[in-house]
Amino acid sequence: MLATHGDSARVIAGGQSLVPMMAMRLLRPAFLVDINEITALKFVKIEKDFARTGACMRQCVVERDDTLAARVPLLRQALAWVGHVQTRNRGTVGGSLAHADPSAELPLVARMLGAKIVLRSSKGSRTLDAGQFLTGPMSTSAQPDECLEEIHWPVWSEKRTGSAFTEIAIRHGDFAMVAAAAQLAVDESGRCTRAALGLGGAAGTPLAFAEIAARLVGTKLEDKAIEDAASDASKETDPGADLHATKEYRRHLARVLAGRVLREAREKAKLQ
Numbered sequence: 571m572l573a574t575h576g577d578s579a580r581v582i583a584g585g586q587s588l589v590p591m592m593a594m595r596l597l598r599p600a601f602l603v604d605i606n607e608i609t610a611l612k613f614v615k616i617e618k619d620f621a622r623t624g625a626c627m628r629q630c631v632v633e634r635d636d637t638l639a640a641r642v643p644l645l646r647q648a649l650a651w652v653g654h655v656q657t658r659n660r661g662t663v664g665g666s667l668a669h670a671d672p673s674a675e676l677p678l679v680a681r682m683l684g685a686k687i688v689l690r691s692s693k694g695s696r697t698l699d700a701g702q703f704l705t706g707p708m709s710t711s712a713q714p715d716e717c718l719e720e721i722h723w724p725v726w727s728e729k730r731t732g733s734a735f736t737e738i739a740i741r742h743g744d745f746a747m748v749a750a751a752a753q754l755a756v757d758e759s760g761r762c763t764r765a766a767l768g769l770g771g772a773a774g775t776p777l778a779f780a781e782i783a784a785r786l787v788g789t790k791l792e793d794k795a796i797e798d799a800a801s802d803a804s805k806e807t808d809p810g811a812d813l814h815a816t817k818e819y820r821r822h823l824a825r826v827l828a829g830r831v832l833r834e835a836r837e838k839a840k841l842q
């Protein structure tokens with residue numbers, strides 16, 4: 571169907587974003603390709619360095635999966651902020667990534683951890699980094715005839731790893747004004763051996779700060795080092811303004827929330 575009608579067809583997964591967009595006439599596809607009954611798109615598999623989730627996995631199932639939460643804790647932490655129990659019962663992991671809202675939680679986790687996105691069409695499959703896949707607000711590099719098939723979430727093997735996710739929204743369940751995620755690994759002396767930091771709602775796509783996070787490696791994650799990292803990250807944001815928040819306020823939130831997740835991740839890592 572996608573190969574034949576790609577330009578005028580749309581995949582429908584949980585329908586939690588597509589149906590509202592159709593109701594508002596923002597999208598008017600001639601064909602809907604319903605992937606809900608494709609069992610091959612519903613799985614969780616743990617490999618050595620990454621966890622694979624099928625694109626059509628319901629968000630609630632991923633959220634409740636204890637094995638996944640142990641390997642990629644940010645998934646459960648982020649999903650707690652995605653909409654409501656009712657929307658997570660229906661919404662899928664792949665749908666959230668394909669929808670590519672710049673404030674959405676799962677694209678932020680994918681971008682910040684460096685997840686791989688597997689796309690399939692009748693011509694074959696290709697694998698992209700989340701950063702290549704997410705190209706702008708509500709836009710991805712997927713072609714109209716491609717279906718998102720699965721996502722590979724990196725698993726950190728470091729024993730002392732901690733992660734944290736937080737956001738500010740008008741009401742819990744609303745899209746974030748700004749969201750922040752961090753993951754840190756430390757050695758037995760508390761020295762940082764690996765770091766990742768990301769911000770959502772702070773630009774047209776979720777942002778990952780690999781260079782800024784790398785500067786934390788080798789430090790003891792003192793408050794000053796964390797504040798500097800948070801401040802540097804917020805300077806690299808390019809948030810929009812709307813009736814909820816100005817650009818300056820979003821940038822302020824970016825700094826405060828980045829500091830908050832880094833400190834929380836540090837404490838969790840040291841407790842391991």
Ligand SMILES: Cc1cc2nc3c(=O)[nH]c(=O)nc-3n(C[C@H](O)[C@H](O)[C@H](O)COP(=O)(O)OP(=O)(O)OC[C@H]3O[C@@H](n4cnc5c(N)ncnc54)[C@H](O)[C@@H]3O)c2cc1C
Pocket residue numbers: 580581582583584585586587588589590605625626651652653654657660661662663664665666668669671673674675676716717718719743744745746
């Ligand atoms: C009240 C409410 C609150 C919400 N709050 C949040 C929130 O706080 N954070 C958040 O991130 N989301 C939120 N959402 C959106 C929700 O997370 C959606 O589930 C998600 O954005 C889309 O997933 P879906 O499976 O419902 O996809 P659908 O709505 O079915 O599809 C969304 C888009 O992705 C495409 N698509 C879906 N699956 C595939 C695939 N496998 N391959 C290719 N294209 C595909 C569709 O063609 C469509 O363009 C909210 C939704 C509602 C209704």
